[in-house]
Amino acid sequence: MATQTQQNKQPPLQVAIIGAGIGGLALAVGLLHQGVPFTLYEAAKCFSTVGAGVGLGPNALRAMEEIQPGFRKLYGSISSGNVTPGKDHAMMDALLVEEGFGEKRGWKPVSYGAACYERTSAHRKDLLDIITGSIPKENLRFGKRVTTLSQTDRGVVIAFEDGEFAEASCAVGSDGVKGMSRGVVLGERWPELVNATYTGRYVYRAVIPMQKAMKIMSKDLDGHERAGDAKMFMGDQCIIVTFPISKGKECNMVCFKMDDKPWMYHEWTKPVTKDLMLSDISELGVDRRLVKLLEFANPVQWALHDHLATPTYFSGRVCLLGDSAHATLPHQAAGAGQCIEDALVLSRLLGLVSSPNQLETAFSVYDGIRRPRAQRVVRTSREAGDICALKAPGIGDDMDKIVANQCQRYLWIWEHDLLDDVVRAESEFRSRTGKETPGQQPTGSLVLAVAV
Numbered sequence: 001m002a003t004q005t006q007q008n009k010q011p012p013l014q015v016a017i018i019g020a021g022i023g024g025l026a027l028a029v030g031l032l033h034q035g036v037p038f039t040l041y042e043a044a045k046c047f048s049t050v051g052a053g054v055g056l057g058p059n060a061l062r063a064m065e066e067i068q069p070g071f072r073k074l075y076g077s078i079s080s081g082n083v084t085p086g087k088d089h090a091m092m093d094a095l096l097v098e099e100g101f102g103e104k105r106g107w108k109p110v111s112y113g114a115a116c117y118e119r120t121s122a123h124r125k126d127l128l129d130i131i132t133g134s135i136p137k138e139n140l141r142f143g144k145r146v147t148t149l150s151q152t153d154r155g156v157v158i159a160f161e162d163g164e165f166a167e168a169s170c171a172v173g174s175d176g177v178k179g180m181s182r183g184v185v186l187g188e189r190w191p192e193l194v195n196a197t198y199t200g201r202y203v204y205r206a207v208i209p210m211q212k213a214m215k216i217m218s219k220d221l222d223g224h225e226r227a228g229d230a231k232m233f234m235g236d237q238c239i240i241v242t243f244p245i246s247k248g249k250e251c252n253m254v255c256f257k258m259d260d261k262p263w264m265y266h267e268w269t270k271p272v273t274k275d276l277m278l279s280d281i282s283e284l285g286v287d288r289r290l291v292k293l294l295e296f297a298n299p300v301q302w303a304l305h306d307h308l309a310t311p312t313y314f315s316g317r318v319c320l321l322g323d324s325a326h327a328t329l330p331h332q333a334a335g336a337g338q339c340i341e342d343a344l345v346l347s348r349l350l351g352l353v354s355s356p357n358q359l360e361t362a363f364s365v366y367d368g369i370r371r372p373r374a375q376r377v378v379r380t381s382r383e384a385g386d387i388c389a390l391k392a393p394g395i396g397d398d399m400d401k402i403v404a405n406q407c408q409r410y411l412w413i414w415e416h417d418l419l420d421d422v423v424r425a426e427s428e429f430r431s432r433t434g435k436e437t438p439g440q441q442p443t444g445s446l447v448l449a450v451a452v
């Protein structure tokens with residue numbers, strides 16, 4: 001349903017969003033609330049459910065609530081926390097991936113997290129459903145793969161694989177880590193930075209019925225269900241993360257395998273046989289119960305890439321958002337949160353644009369506010385990956401030091417003042433475009449008021 005603002009606003013502006021992942025959808029909801037006309041083009045014929053579980057930190061939830069008031073409540077209806085009472089603020093329990101989870105060498109699982117953090121994760125499909133709920137169908141176009149984006153005097157011309165064309169005032173490329181829009185923004189000036197970098201690890205992913213996962217994992221020495229609470233099993237060759245999704249009915253598993261060779265397969269997902277997958281992990285000395293959980297995985301190696309360096313998030317009227325700008329390793333569970341933060345800041349800025357010639361200013365302000373923070377997430381996620389692989393300098397396999405580090409390392413991500421970002425973005429945009437700040441009267445009227 002169109003908002004009041006949308007009905008009042010006469011479009012000089014038409015935004016094309018490319019890609020309906022978490023980033024593109026969050027932006028669409030934001031633009032809807034700001035009354036900015038948009039069309040979202042998605043290559044797939046329907047929403048992709050690939051990816052299974054996703055956990056959102058407090059910053060991500062605050063950003064989404066700012067974009068779509070009431071989101072937190074909806075999210076609460078689809079997300080799952082730890083099952084053990086009193087572990088609401090525990091992000092993960094730290095264990096070792098080796099046979100016996102480290103218990104044989106005296107390690108007892110310890111939780112890490114923070115008071116500001118609440119443990120929740122959701123099935124990606126459920127998350128996309130609640131974000132999409134308010135977007136009118138006519139703004140969404142599925143089965144529209146963008147092949148080229150060209151900039152003209154009037155904006156952008158978008159060409160699709162099916163031979164169709166569309167015009168818009170600008171385009172936001174939220175087309176993911178392999179998206180084509182990154183080439184449009186960086187290709188001319190930084191061709192070497194267009195493609196994402198292989199991070200030297202791939203994952204297998206599984207969703208396991210929780211009852212089966214609990215049976216396989218059994219209870220720990222304190223009598224708690226091992227599969228019920230979120231767990232990080234660390235090791236130098238393999239890291240396994242498990243956490244509950246689907247209101248606790250399913251257990252999500254991500255199994256990382258370190259790989260010192262370049263990724264040579266032509267696709268980023270490589271199907272293998274089930275036997276190869278299981279031996280790939282079991283030969284590393286991984287606990288047999290975890291290998292049993294892995295039997296539920298799709299035998300597919302999913303190569304992880306990131307964008308460690310992105311010198312700008314925009315070029316002219318084309319702007320990057322989400323993984324196309326800052327794809328990251330998932331070791332801080334922060335990638336989706338950064339997509340939503342992008343969407344919050346960009347939607348507020350585009351809501352202030354009153355003519356297309358202000359678009360580049362909006363993109364430049366967005367770039368200045370969002371890029372330093374999002375790129376820091378990319379860099380520190382690599383560090384977090386090293387910590388979980390027991391090879392961070394000065395920490396190594398000292399589990400006490402690892403837990404101490406994990407208790408501190410996310411605070412700057414989770415506690416960040418997002419409203420300050422929005423205020424700074426809006427005020428910078430206003431000062432660069434000569435727009436007044438609301439509530440601020442022109443100097444002339446002030447003088448007159450004082451004189452009267």
Ligand SMILES: Cc1cc2nc3c(=O)[nH]c(=O)nc-3n(C[C@H](O)[C@H](O)[C@H](O)COP(=O)(O)OP(=O)(O)OC[C@H]3O[C@@H](n4cnc5c(N)ncnc54)[C@H](O)[C@@H]3O)c2cc1C
Nearest residue numbers: 019021022023043055146175176322323330333335336337
């Ligand atoms: C194993 C793993 C675990 C993760 N866990 C977490 C977590 O717990 N918490 C967290 O915050 N983050 C997590 N992340 C990161 C998070 O999933 C991503 O940051 C986020 O989903 C990216 O969203 P996006 O919208 O930018 O891109 P995507 O989700 O990749 O969406 C891009 C969309 O664009 C479409 N598209 C691509 N090309 C075109 C084209 N040419 N034309 C039209 N459409 C196109 C695609 O079909 C797709 O729908 C994880 C990532 C991985 C790999």
